Amino acid sequence: xxxxxxxxxxxxxxxxxxEQMSAxxxxxxxxxxxxxxxxRMSNKELAGEVGLSPSSVHxxxxxxxxxxxxxxxxxxxxxxxxxxSLRALLFVQMSEHEKTxxxxxxxxxxxxxxxxxxxMISGRFDSLVEIVTRDTTHLxxxxxxxxxxxxxxxxxxxxxxxxxDRQYDLSSTLDLIx
Amino acid sequence: xxxxxxxxxxxxxxxxxxEQMSAxxxxxxxxxxxxxxxxRMSNKELAGEVGLSPSSVHxxxxxxxxxxxxxxxxxxxxxxxxxxSLRALLFVQMSEHEKTxxxxxxxxxxxxxxxxxxxMISGRFDSLVEIVTRDTTHLxxxxxxxxxxxxxxxxxxxxxxxxxDRQYDLSSTLDLIx
DNA sequence: ACTGAAAGGGCTCGCGC
DNA sequence: GCGCGAGCCCTTTCAGT
Numbered sequence: 001x002x003x004x005x006x007x008x009x010x011x012x013x014x015x016x017x018x019e020q021m022s023a024x025x026x027x028x029x030x031x032x033x034x035x036x037x038x039x040r041m042s043n044k045e046l047a048g049e050v051g052l053s054p055s056s057v058h059x060x061x062x063x064x065x066x067x068x069x070x071x072x073x074x075x076x077x078x079x080x081x082x083x084x085s086l087r088a089l090l091f092v093q094m095s096e097h098e099k100t101x102x103x104x105x106x107x108x109x110x111x112x113x114x115x116x117x118x119x120m121i122s123g124r125f126d127s128l129v130e131i132v133t134r135d136t137t138h139l140x141x142x143x144x145x146x147x148x149x150x151x152x153x154x155x156x157x158x159x160x161x162x163x164x165d166r167q168y169d170l171s172s173t174l175d176l177i178x
Numbered sequence: 179x180x181x182x183x184x185x186x187x188x189x190x191x192x193x194x195x196x197e198q199m200s201a202x203x204x205x206x207x208x209x210x211x212x213x214x215x216x217x218r219m220s221n222k223e224l225a226g227e228v229g230l231s232p233s234s235v236h237x238x239x240x241x242x243x244x245x246x247x248x249x250x251x252x253x254x255x256x257x258x259x260x261x262x263s264l265r266a267l268l269f270v271q272m273s274e275h276e277k278t279x280x281x282x283x284x285x286x287x288x289x290x291x292x293x294x295x296x297x298m299i300s301g302r303f304d305s306l307v308e309i310v311t312r313d314t315t316h317l318x319x320x321x322x323x324x325x326x327x328x329x330x331x332x333x334x335x336x337x338x339x340x341x342x343d344r345q346y347d348l349s350s351t352l353d354l355i356x
Numbered sequence: 357a358c359t360g361a362a363a364g365g366g367c368t369c370g371c372g373c
Numbered sequence: 374g375c376g377c378g379a380g381c382c383c384t385t386t387c388a389g390t
């Protein structure tokens with residue numbers, strides 16, 4: 001098997017609202033920030049960066065993983081160069097009586113191969129869905145077959161993503177925590 | 179320093195439209211899919227999964243990294259439990275004469291600590307920005323100070339994200355490539 | 357392109373502080 | 374909670390097919 005501590009993490013999502021929030025010091029924050037930039041950084045290099053011994057850092061990442069603050073690590077794949085170069089957003093309005101089933105809608109939507117993200121939101125629209133497709137033909141087929149045809153959907157507005165990106169580096173974001 | 183091949187990748191984004199797209203076989207797809215689920219999977223375990231020797235898989239990940247298809251790996255941090263539990267989307271309309279500067283707007287926006295993603299899009303809005311904040315006070319301050327006050331912004335609609343998630347696992351998505 | 361073996365080094369864990 | 378050290382095992386390379 002694998003000796004990587006990241007895999008030993010208990011995936012149970014169950015934690016109560018009133019559960020005490022895990023305490024995090026500056027070093028833990030540094031570790032999370034460094035791994036958000038490069039999740040394949042070795043434990044030894046991580047230790048060098050934060051100024052502790054490898055064994056101390058190892059213990060810290062184990063704790064961060066066990067408490068669920070480190071929830072995983074994911075490769076960033078260039079879908080653009082693989083032929084999935086048309087990115088789009090679907091702004092979805094649900095039928096009025098279906099709004100109680102949004103949970104199920106989100107879960108089912110996330111299983112569609114083209115879907116990269118699906119959110120339930122407030123405001124003018126009820127849901128936002130991010131998808132990747134090969135071209136306009138493919139985009140049209142997905143929208144019609146997987147969305148427009150659904151009973152629970154009232155209306156969809158489709159937006160093409162021209163540019164922009166995600167911020168993977170959490171260094172500055174983590175400085176916002178209390 | 180570090181011996182991880184993922185770090186040796188030349189980060190240059192320059193590739194021409196007419197450049198030939200890298201050829202990918204089923205094994206490469208499996209590797210990308212596995213690493214999208216768990217980027218910390220060891221090379222040995224990866225080899226076991228795809229049925230090749232560690233050295234072969236090592237050479238393949240090196241090639242995928244060098245060609246830029248494997249663009250990095252990032253830790254997934256539970257910002258919710260760290261006190262950044264209010265997620266929001268900002269639907270932005272730019273002032274008419276500022277639409278040529280969207281590039282700059284996106285780049286600058288991505289430097290704001292609260293911003294997780296910023297896109298330039300078609301349709302009713304010109305830009306979509308995803309942010310994380312501690313609470314409604316914090317959200318309000320960010321919207322007013324970093325966005326509403328900007329000359330180049332005409333109008334903003336703010337949506338709260340109630341639920342939903344990103345799909346990190348690219349297994350099914352990668353089956354869409356030609 | 358894949359394999360296997362050998363060298364080198366990181367990971368892991370028990371122990372003392 | 375931290376650091377050290379020893380053994381284990383993984384990573385990495387390269388010659389051979």
